[in-house]
Amino acid sequence: MRTEGGRAIYHSSRLFIVGAAGVLLAAFLAGCGNSAETRAFPADAAATIDRIVESGMTAALIPGAMVAVVDPDRGTYVKAYGTSDLATGRPADIHDSVRIASVTKTFTSTAVLRLADEGKLSLDDRLNRYVDGIPYGDTITLRDLLGMRGGVYDLDHEPAYQEQLDAKSPTLGWHEGDRLRAITGNPQYATPPNTRTAYSNSEYYLLGLVLEKVTGKPVHEVINDLVADYGLTETTYPVDATMPTPESRGYAYFDETPTDVTARDTPTLYGAGASMVSTISDLAEYTGMLGRGNLLKPETLHARTQSTQARGGLSYGLGVMVSGRWFGHSGTTSGYTTYIAYLPDRDVSVAVAVNQFTRLLWLRADDIWKEIVTELYPGTLGDTPAPSTAPPVPAVDELDAQLRQSLDPAIPAAAKPLRVENDDKDPDLITRLSTVLAQYDPKFQVYRATAVNNSLMALGLAAAPEGKSQMVVPFAAVDGAWRISSGWACNILTASAVPSPACT
Structure with a gap:
């Protein structure tokens, strides 16, 4: 790696x-907020952090998370979420190694x-x-x-x-x-x-x-x-x-x-x-x-x-x-x-x-x-494009069907219901992606869709020859629609030595 x-x-x-x-997810989130240090931190900012962390944990099956924000203007917010030990159920703590x-x-x-x-x-x-x-x-x-x-x-x-x-x-x-x-x-x-x-x-x-x-x-x-x-x-x-x-x-x-x-x-x-x-x-x-x-x-x-x-x-x-x-x-x-x-x-x-x-x-x-x-801290990450308005979270069945069609290499790019972010640089990006993924015969089936701000995480089971496993397909909001994350797509193409103008 x-x-x-x-x-x-x-x-x-x-x-x-x-x-x-996925069966452990409820246990993961049941212990959110078991340990925290808050010094003069605004309630609305704390709620924003909590929402982002908890939705991220849900989206990616994360047992425990820890966050610290130290801001001379806002104050200090240090908090642990979820579980540190799945075997014992011990809640996460801000002093956990x-x-x-x-x-x-x-x-x-x-x-x-x-x-x-x-x-x-x-x-x-x-x-x-x-x-x-x-x-x-x-x-x-x-x-x-x-x-x-x-x-x-x-x-x-x-x-x-x-x-x-x-x-x-x-x-x-x-x-x-x-x-x-x-x-x-x-x-x-x-x-x-x-x-x-x-x-x-x-x-x-x-x-x-x-x-x-x-x-x-x-x-x-x-x-x-x-x-x-x-x-x-x-x-x-x-x-x-x-x-x-x-x-x-x-x-x-x-x-x-x-x-x-x-x-x-x-x-x-x-x-x-x-x-x-x-x-x-x-x-x-x-x-x-x-x-x-x-x-x-x-x-x-x-x-x-x-x-x-x-x-x-x-x-x-x-x-x-x-x-x-x-x-x-x-x-x-x-x-x-x-x-x-x-x-x-x-x-x-x-x-x-x-x-x-x-x-x-x-x-x-x-x-x-x-x-x-x-x-x-909007605007501090450099020349990043303004986030698009996130569309509604699609129904799981709908998203599953769209992904199946879009990742089917036999379906032409123009007929695929989903696009990949930044595919204006490479109209064949979705075709390259579906061709690479077809080598692994994943038979991916979505069972949960979670919004994380202007992102969408499609969580599902992949039935490959080695057995069932879990995978997340991330999406980004672009022009009011969900598109498959170019970072995810390019990661897969790069690992398989498949070039794309969108991944340079």
Whole structure:
């Protein structure tokens, strides 16, 4: 798996197979609001957040969610929704530990930038000064790695690595040192540095090795020292798969029942790229400290927010993602997704975490974050088109019939009842999509349609050869009609190496 712009890009023959269990939904939502911290927060804004979060949980079968908004004008709103442990039914709490995945990169990059501020390394140092044997290591700089411009091979082609993410019961295993052996042993997949921006966990794994070389300490000690300097008490870089208690269990749906994958992720998988654990309470504080540049020189903070563009719309600085006037980071790993970001001109922090991640259940923490920001801070996400008026939510039977016809490759594009967002750039987009999906013979049947602001999520069962599983097809409101999300369609086409002018 590779992530771009907060979205997971999969290279798997089982692209279409995801799983879920709708029967647990009532239990998920029954415990909403079990823990909250509210300081002078307007009731209407709180209600908006609640509506967005709860509809998102319904749409994507999310057991538990946690949200933090810290706004000098509005106040502070930190709240947990739903369930942290499906086995016991324990309600979610704002002090539950969650895996924050690639939000770890913000800590790793800060540790490197702080060493540069202290003169203990230079961002223009070549990688081979610290790590031997990396293709192009004599020309890759630390600045390149921080900005995802190192060209380092990521693990798209490693079966043992991918299996940790894709399989219900992994058998191949992944061990300490496997990542470095993969990077050094596959020079054919490396590219010269500073030629393109391409999101890669490997670049931050290598930065972790740099931190160890410069400081003489294991990377978990380096990052935990940084955490202590921030004054965070519920955040840690663990040494194994153990989660601090109380923890929010992480879930994935490989079939019709949720699988607890809390212990799936270990530091051997991601290293300094995505290994950390935190709580929404700590993230509420940390997002502002990250955004204000605590522990860094002002000029260093300025440099880290200067971004370059990657494929898929990702704008990446030095360890931060930039979206309009916001900067922060997303995180996606087995069982969890997270998104944090800061709005400098208003000193606002917004963080979201959820305890479920399943391929193509689509709606994740970054989507919930975007909906909250769009409602509470309109115009701050950049040159995004004004949202179209959302049409009524269609009847399930009607939507099911429309999807079946639209995803049937035998029906000409002009006769399909649904269109894909941005298909003016590619009139054959729906045909390309239906042709790719037909390879998996999904026999998708919608059983729930949920509106999430100006989006619509069609949840249904896909009966594939491997068995029944769950899938969400997202829609966007365009010109008063529902259209299949171009992001969802392009994700599928990209994973199947099918080009489209609408997906560039």
